[in-house]
Each structure stands twice: as C-alpha cells, then as structure tokens.
Amino acid sequence: MLMKIKTLPFLLAGFSTVFAAICSNGKTVGNAACCQLFPLLADLQENLFDSPCNEPVREVLHLAFHDAMGFSIRGGVGGGSDGSIITFASIETTFPENTALVGVIGWVTPLIARHNFSDGDFLHFAAAVGIATCPGAPRPNFLLGRPQARAPAESGLVPNASDSVTAILARFADVNINPSEVVALLAAHSVAADYDTDPVIPGAPFDTTPGIFDTQIFTEVLLRGVLFPGNGSNVGEVLSPLRGEVRLQSDFEIARDSRTACLWKELVGNQARMQSQFKAAFSSLSVTGQNTAAMVDCSDVIPIPAPVTVPPFFPQGFTSADIEDFCPSVQLPPLSTLPGPAPIVDSA
Numbered sequence: 595m596l597m598k599i600k601t602l603p604f605l606l607a608g609f610s611t612v613f614a615a616i617c618s619n620g621k622t623v624g625n626a627a628c629c630q631l632f633p634l635l636a637d638l639q640e641n642l643f644d645s646p647c648n649e650p651v652r653e654v655l656h657l658a659f660h661d662a663m664g665f666s667i668r669g670g671v672g673g674g675s676d677g678s679i680i681t682f683a684s685i686e687t688t689f690p691e692n693t694a695l696v697g698v699i700g701w702v703t704p705l706i707a708r709h710n711f712s713d714g715d716f717l718h719f720a721a722a723v724g725i726a727t728c729p730g731a732p733r734p735n736f737l738l739g740r741p742q743a744r745a746p747a748e749s750g751l752v753p754n755a756s757d758s759v760t761a762i763l764a765r766f767a768d769v770n771i772n773p774s775e776v777v778a779l780l781a782a783h784s785v786a787a788d789y790d791t792d793p794v795i796p797g798a799p800f801d802t803t804p805g806i807f808d809t810q811i812f813t814e815v816l817l818r819g820v821l822f823p824g825n826g827s828n829v830g831e832v833l834s835p836l837r838g839e840v841r842l843q844s845d846f847e848i849a850r851d852s853r854t855a856c857l858w859k860e861l862v863g864n865q866a867r868m869q870s871q872f873k874a875a876f877s878s879l880s881v882t883g884q885n886t887a888a889m890v891d892c893s894d895v896i897p898i899p900a901p902v903t904v905p906p907f908f909p910q911g912f913t914s915a916d917i918e919d920f921c922p923s924v925q926l927p928p929l930s931t932l933p934g935p936a937p938i939v940d941s942a
C-alpha cells in the first residue's frame with residue numbers, strides 16, 4: 595500500500611528523528627507501517643460502519659471489550675486484547691457471556707479475510723474506527739502490532755450488570771484499569787443498546803441519545819428510577835426514569851457507590867472531561883496483555899469524530915430535583931430541561 599515514502603524528518607523534542615510517510619492514498623502518517631491500515635479503514639467504512647454509530651459499531655465495541663477482559667495481571671487466563679475471541683471463536687463463544695457475539699463475529703469474518711492483520715489488530719482497530727463514527731466521541735488511539743492469539747481466554751472474566759461494584763472494580767483492577775477509568779469507560783453506554791437484560795424491549799438504549807457519544811448516560815442514571823420499561827424487572831435491571839430506557843443495575847450502583855459516585859458525577863454535563871478520560875481508558879483497554887513497546891502508534895489513521903452539537907440537558911419533565919445525589923461535594927453543572935412531556939425513548 596506504500597507507493598513512495600517521502601522522508602520528512604521531524605525533530606521530536608530534540609531526542610529522536612521520526613520519518614513521516616505519505617501513503618498511496620495521499621495521507622501522511624507518522625510511521626510508514628501505518629499506511630497498510632488505510633485499505634482496511636476504507637473497507638470498514640464502506641461495508642460495516644456505513645452509517646454513523648450504527649449497530650455494527652455497538653457490536654464491535656462489545657466484542658472488543660469481551661476480548662480485552664480475557665486477561666489477568668497474575669497471568670494464565672488469556673492474552674487480553676489479542677483477538678482470541680475471534681481466533682478461538684469456536685471455544686470462546688460457548689461461554690455464556692459470549693453467546694450473543696456469534697453474530698458480530700460472522701459480520702467481521704469476511705473483512706478479516708480480505709486483509710492481512712492479526713485478529714487482535716483487526717478487532718481493536720475496528721473498535722477505534724467504529725467509535726470514531728459516533729458524534730461526540732474522542733478520537734481514539736490505535737497501536738498496531740498485536741501478535742496472533744495463541745490460546746483462548748477463560749470464561750467468567752467479563753463483568754456483567756448483576757455483579758457487585760466490588761466484583762466489577764476487582765475484575766477491572768486485574769486488567770490494570772482503575773475505578774476512575776471504569777467510570778469513564780461506561781461512557782460507552784451512551785451509545786449502547788440492550789439485548790441481554792430486558793427481552794421485551796430489545797435494542798432499548800441506556801440514555802435518550804443512543805446515536806451520540808455524550809454525557810447523558812451520566813445524568814440520566816442519576817435520575818430517580820420510577821418504572822420498568824419492559825414487562826417487569828429482569829436480572830441486572832433496576833427502575834428506570836423513562837419509558838423505553840433500560841437502566842442496568844451495575845450503572846445504577848456505580849453511580850451511587852462511595853468509591854465511584856464522585857467520579858461519576860464529575861462527568862455529568864462535562865463532555866471535554868468525559869472525552870479525555872474515556873480516550874485514555876479506552877487506549878489502556880485496547881492493549882491489555884500486549885507489549886506496547888513493540889507496537890507502532892497508528893493513531894493518526896483513525897478519523898476525527900464529528901463534535902456533539904446539542905448541549906447536555908435534563909430530559910423533558912426532569913430537573914436537578916430529580917437527581918439522586920451521592921456526592922454532594924461535586925457541584926452539578928447547570929443543565930436546562932428539554933421542553934415538552936417526558937418522552938418514550940425509541941429503541942436504537
């Protein structure tokens with residue numbers, strides 16, 4: 595894919611000289627090895643993420659997350675963000691937490707076959723490209739160079755909606771993700787949809803703006819819950835403030851637990867802070883178990899996401915009086931209430 599390398603030496607802080615390359619599509623990248631990602635980028639944009647923040651984006655993020663969690667700092671349970679969930683799909687999709695991922699593995703298999711990347715590089719590149727299609731997302735980093743996975747991960751490593759906060763924080767700590775990063779990663783629920791928890795309303799979102807990577811999840815999970823949007827309660831589901839919107843027990847508890855409530859509240863209405871914290875945490879997650887010293891920084895291949903244009907708000911009918919406040923020391927930003935009656939949130 596590299597037609598000609600034009601060597602433009604850039605002096606980086608006076609220490610090292612790196613050579614930028616112009617790829618055959620005319621784009622300049624910091625490292626020539628990154629040029630090979632452009633054909634994959636184009637294929638993903640044309641054939642998987644052909645509309646912004648679509649269902650394949652959500653499913654690929656889901657797949658990448660389950661792959662990343664297959665790791666422990668104590669070793670022995672999996673190679674982390676190595677693509678093993680694809681390489682060893684016949685084993686890993688028999689785990690109860692992964693059975694719903696058979697579909698997305700089917701979607702990505704032909705794309706993987708058309709290119710020459712390890713399953714891990716493919717998956718974590720696709721996750722970064724996917725999230726970048728969501729308006730409001732930060733531009734994720736991407737490091738290239740994951741070796742092909744050598745073994746499947748074990749079952750039981752992915753936190754779920756009915757786990758305790760203690761169990762969730764412990765599992766993330768075991769992949770080197772701290773509580774602040776856990777809270778930031780939950781920004782992904784701002785573009786997520788529920789297919790597991792409430793079977794009556796498949797595709798129900800967790801906030802009122804599932805097509806936008808915004809802070810509404812942090813605001814709306816703090817609103818007092820009053821109803822079950824489907825047909826009564828389900829495992830991992832708690833009372834929601836709005837019809838059509840599912841609230842996960844784990845989100846509810848993390849927003850209210852003394853270890854995480856202030857971290858959560860700091861992200862309410864603060865798009866810039868959410869973006870920078872999510873970007874850092876997502877970068878860490880995308881390289882769990884990997885030797886980053888041997889990888890090449892190809893972040894400059896990831897497209898720059900569209901900005902979020904709507905300011906953060908309270909949904910129709912809600913004000914700060916409806917917030918359940920578990921961190922009085924953090925001030926809630928002033929948010930206006932959308933006009934009109936409380937909505938029924940559409941499925942994504």
Ligand SMILES: *[C@@H]1O[C@H](CO)[C@@H](O)[C@H](O)[C@H]1NC(C)=O
Nearest residue numbers: 595630709710711712739741
């Ligand atoms: C695929 O990539 C590997 C190393 O990344 C390389 O050795 C091999 O020649 C490539 N195959 C093709 C068909 O390009």
Ligand SMILES: *[C@@H]1O[C@H](CO)[C@@H](O)[C@H](O)[C@H]1NC(C)=O
Nearest residue numbers: 750751753754756757829830
């Ligand atoms: C959630 O994960 C825990 C720990 O792996 C497991 O015991 C439990 O069965 C899971 N619950 C659901 C609903 O999947």
Ligand SMILES: *[C@@H]1O[C@H](CO)[C@@H](O)[C@H](O)[C@H]1NC(C)=O
Nearest residue numbers: 792793794795824825826827
């Ligand atoms: C809703 O719950 C009731 C009582 O559990 C049950 O009889 C009914 O079949 C459920 N409806 C749907 C659509 O699941």
